[in-house]
Amino acid sequence: MGITKKKIIYLLLIIAPLLCIFVSLFIGRYPLSIDEVIYILWCKMLQLPCEVLDIKQTIVWDIRLPRAILGALVGGCLAISGAAFQGLFRNPLVSSGILGVSSGAGFGAALAIVMFSAVSSATYIFAFVFGTLAVLLSYLIGKVYDTTPTIMLVLGGVIVSSVFSALISLLKYVADPYQQLPAIVFWLMGSLATARYSDIVAAGLPMMVGIAGLLAIRWRINVLSMGDKEAHTLGVNLAVDKGLVIISATLATAAAVSVSGIIGWVGLVIPHICRMLVGNDNRVLIPASLSMGACFLILVDDLGRVITGSEMPLGILTALVGGPFFVWLLKKTKGGNW
Amino acid sequence: MSMSLIQVIGASFGYEAQEIFQNLHFQVEKGEIFCLLGPNGCGKTTLLDCILGVRRLNSGKILLDGQELNSFRSGQIARYIAYVPQSHERTFPYTVMDIVKMGRAAYTGRFSAPSKLDKAIAREALEMVGLIHLRHRPYTQLSGGEAQLVMVARALAQKTPIIIMDEPTAHLDFKHELEVLETMVELVNDSQIAIIMATHFPNHAFYFENKKLPTRVALMHDHNFLELGRPSEVIGEENMKTLYRVNTRLISCATGERNELKQLVPISTIS
Numbered sequence: 244m245g246i247t248k249k250k251i252i253y254l255l256l257i258i259a260p261l262l263c264i265f266v267s268l269f270i271g272r273y274p275l276s277i278d279e280v281i282y283i284l285w286c287k288m289l290q291l292p293c294e295v296l297d298i299k300q301t302i303v304w305d306i307r308l309p310r311a312i313l314g315a316l317v318g319g320c321l322a323i324s325g326a327a328f329q330g331l332f333r334n335p336l337v338s339s340g341i342l343g344v345s346s347g348a349g350f351g352a353a354l355a356i357v358m359f360s361a362v363s364s365a366t367y368i369f370a371f372v373f374g375t376l377a378v379l380l381s382y383l384i385g386k387v388y389d390t391t392p393t394i395m396l397v398l399g400g401v402i403v404s405s406v407f408s409a410l411i412s413l414l415k416y417v418a419d420p421y422q423q424l425p426a427i428v429f430w431l432m433g434s435l436a437t438a439r440y441s442d443i444v445a446a447g448l449p450m451m452v453g454i455a456g457l458l459a460i461r462w463r464i465n466v467l468s469m470g471d472k473e474a475h476t477l478g479v480n481l482a483v484d485k486g487l488v489i490i491s492a493t494l495a496t497a498a499a500v501s502v503s504g505i506i507g508w509v510g511l512v513i514p515h516i517c518r519m520l521v522g523n524d525n526r527v528l529i530p531a532s533l534s535m536g537a538c539f540l541i542l543v544d545d546l547g548r549v550i551t552g553s554e555m556p557l558g559i560l561t562a563l564v565g566g567p568f569f570v571w572l573l574k575k576t577k578g579g580n581w
Numbered sequence: 582m583s584m585s586l587i588q589v590i591g592a593s594f595g596y597e598a599q600e601i602f603q604n605l606h607f608q609v610e611k612g613e614i615f616c617l618l619g620p621n622g623c624g625k626t627t628l629l630d631c632i633l634g635v636r637r638l639n640s641g642k643i644l645l646d647g648q649e650l651n652s653f654r655s656g657q658i659a660r661y662i663a664y665v666p667q668s669h670e671r672t673f674p675y676t677v678m679d680i681v682k683m684g685r686a687a688y689t690g691r692f693s694a695p696s697k698l699d700k701a702i703a704r705e706a707l708e709m710v711g712l713i714h715l716r717h718r719p720y721t722q723l724s725g726g727e728a729q730l731v732m733v734a735r736a737l738a739q740k741t742p743i744i745i746m747d748e749p750t751a752h753l754d755f756k757h758e759l760e761v762l763e764t765m766v767e768l769v770n771d772s773q774i775a776i777i778m779a780t781h782f783p784n785h786a787f788y789f790e791n792k793k794l795p796t797r798v799a800l801m802h803d804h805n806f807l808e809l810g811r812p813s814e815v816i817g818e819e820n821m822k823t824l825y826r827v828n829t830r831l832i833s834c835a836t837g838e839r840n841e842l843k844q845l846v847p848i849s850t851i852s
Contacts, residue, residue, distance in 0.1 A: 333672045462694035466686045468673060473666060476633050477739070478659025478687025487691075523673040523719075526694055 256534035263541040264311040270545040313438040315537035320499040322536025324492035325510030330464040339496045339510030343403035347377025348500040350407045353414040353427045367501045374497035432556030433504035446498040453495025461529040508561040519576045584647040591641035603804045612773040616786045619801030625779035634658045659687035663736035667747040674719035684738030706737035726757025746778045766792045783845045786812035791842040826851045
C-alpha cells in the first residue's frame with residue numbers, strides 16, 4: 244500500500260504542473276478553442292505547416308506557452324529553495340530570500356536599469372550576479388573560525404539584505420523619475436509578462452542545476468535540520484552538505500529572480516502548504532514544493548490576466564491570493580500536525 | 582592486548598581566558614558504563630564534545646580503537662560513537678520513524694536515502710526501546726520521556742560500539758527517568774554497548790552498579806578528575822562535600838536477596 248500510494252503522489256506531482264501549463268494556454272483576452280490549441284501545439288512541435296491564423300499561433304506558442312513554462316520554473320525554484328532553507332536553518336519562518344539573494348538581485352537589476360536607462364538583457368545578468376554575490380557575502384559574514392553556525396548565516400543574510408535594500412532605495416532616489424524609476428519599481432514587483440524562450444534557455448540552466456542539486460540531496464536536509472551538532476554526530480560533513488544546499492538553492496533562486504523580478508510569498512508559504520499536505524519528510528516535501536510552487540505561480544499569473552486588463556504585478560497577486568488560501572487550508576487541515 | 586574502545590591521553594581544553602580541563606587520562610572498555618559526575622559548568626559536556634569530534638583538544642589526544650580521532654571523518658566517527666543529546670529542540674514534526682532513520686545517515690550516501698535494510702534496522706532500534714507502536718506519530722507530540730527514548734533509538738540505529746549520553750534523564754519525570762535507565766541496562770546487557778554518560782545524579786551510578794553492570798565513575802572537579810573508580814569506591818560523603826559542597830548521607834536498601842541498592846541522600850548545602 245505504501246509503495247503504490249507513494250507512486251500516485253509522485254505521479255500527481257509531475258502531472259499537475261503540466262496540466263496547469265496546458266490550462267493556461269486558454270486563459271487570456273483572446274479566446275481559443277481546445278481543438279485550436281491542441282492543433283497549434285501539435286504542428287509546432289512537429290514543425291509542420293500550421294493552417295491557423297498567425298495571431299493564434301503567436302498567442303499560443305510565443306506568448307502563453309513560454310510564459311507558463313517560465314512561471315512553472317520560477318515558482319518551482321522559489322518554493323523548492325524555500326523548503327530547503329527552512330530545513331537547513333531549522334526555522335519555518337525562513338524563505339528563499341533568507342541569505343539576501345532577492346535584495347541582491349533587486350539591486351543588480353536596479354543598477355542595470357540606471358546604468359543602461361531601460362530593462363535589457365544586462366538587467367538579467369546584473370540581477371543574477373548580484374543575487375549570487377549577496378549570498379556569498381552572507382556566507383563570508385557568517386563564517387566564524389572555520390565553521391558557519393546557522394545563526395551566524397542568518398545574521399549575515401539579514402545584514403546583507405538590509406544593506407542591499409538601502410542601496411536599492413539609493414538607486415531609486417537618484418534614478419530618472421520618468422523612465423528609470425517606474426522601470427525599477429515595476430521590476431521589483433515581479434512579472435512574467437515579458438517571458439520569451441530566450442529567457443527560459445538562459446535562466447533555465449542554473450535553475451535546473453539548482454533544482455537537481457536540491458532533489459538529489461533532499462534526504463540529507465532532514466539530517467541537517469537536526470542542528471549542527473547532531474548532524475555532525477550523525478555523520479554529516481557539515482561544510483560540504485550545507486554548502487551544496489546553499490549553492491543549489493542560490494542558483495535556483497537567483498536565476499528565478501533575475502527573469503521574474505521579486506515575487507514574494509511563494510518561497511515561504513508554498514513549503515508550508517506542502518508540509519500540511521504531504522508531511523515534513525524532505526524526501527517528499529522537496530519535490531512537492533517544486534510541483535506546487537510551479538502550479539501556484541502559473542495559476543496566479545493566469546488569474547492576473549483574467550481579472551485585470553492590464554498586467555497586474557505578480558508580487559502583489561501572489562500575496563493577495565496566497566494569503567486567504569493559506570488561511571483556508573490552515574482551518575481545513577487544522578494545520579496537519581503543523 | 583585488546584585495544585580500549587576509547588583512550589584519552591593527557592587531554593586538555595580551554596578557551597583563551599578560561600581553562601576547562603587539563604591533562605585527563607582515562608579509557609573506556611567494551612560493555613561498560615562510564616559516568617561523568619560533576620557540578621554545572623565543570624566541563625562534562627565539553628569533554629564529551631571533544632570525544633565526539635565537535636571540538637578539538639588544545640593538547641593531548643583521543644584514540645578510537647587505537648587510532649587518533651583527528652584522522653577520522655565525521656562519517657567514520659558516527660559509525661563508532663553515537664550521541665544522545667541532553668535536550669533536543671523539536672522543530673519540524675517528523676514522524677518517529679523518520680527521526681530514527683536519520684541514525685543511518687553515516688551509512689547512506691550524500692545523494693541517496695535510507696534503504697530497506699536501513700528501515701529494518703530503524704524498526705529494530707524502535708523495538709528495543711519499546712516504541713515501535715509510535716512509529717507513525719509526529720515526534721513533536723510525544724512526551725519528554727518518549728522523545729528521549731526516540732533519541733536513544735536513533736543512536737542505536739547507528740550501530741556503534743559506543744553511545745554517549747549527555748544527561749539523558751534531564752527534564753524527565755520520576756517514571757520516565759527510570760525507563761531510560763532500564764533501557765540503558767538492557768542495551769549494555771544485550772548488545773555489549775559501552776555507554777559514556779554525563780549525569781547530575783550520583784545515584785544513577787549506584788543504580789547501574791546494583792544491576793551488576795561494569796560501572797565506573799569519574800568525578801570532575803577543578804579542571805581534573807578528583808577520583809575515578811567503581812561507584813562504591815568513589816561516591817561517598819567526603820567526595821560529595823568536595824565536589825558539590827553538599828552534606829550527604831549514604832544509605833542502603835535491600836532490593837532482593839543479597840542485593841542492595843546504595844543511595845546518596847542530600848542533607849544540606851555547605852555555605
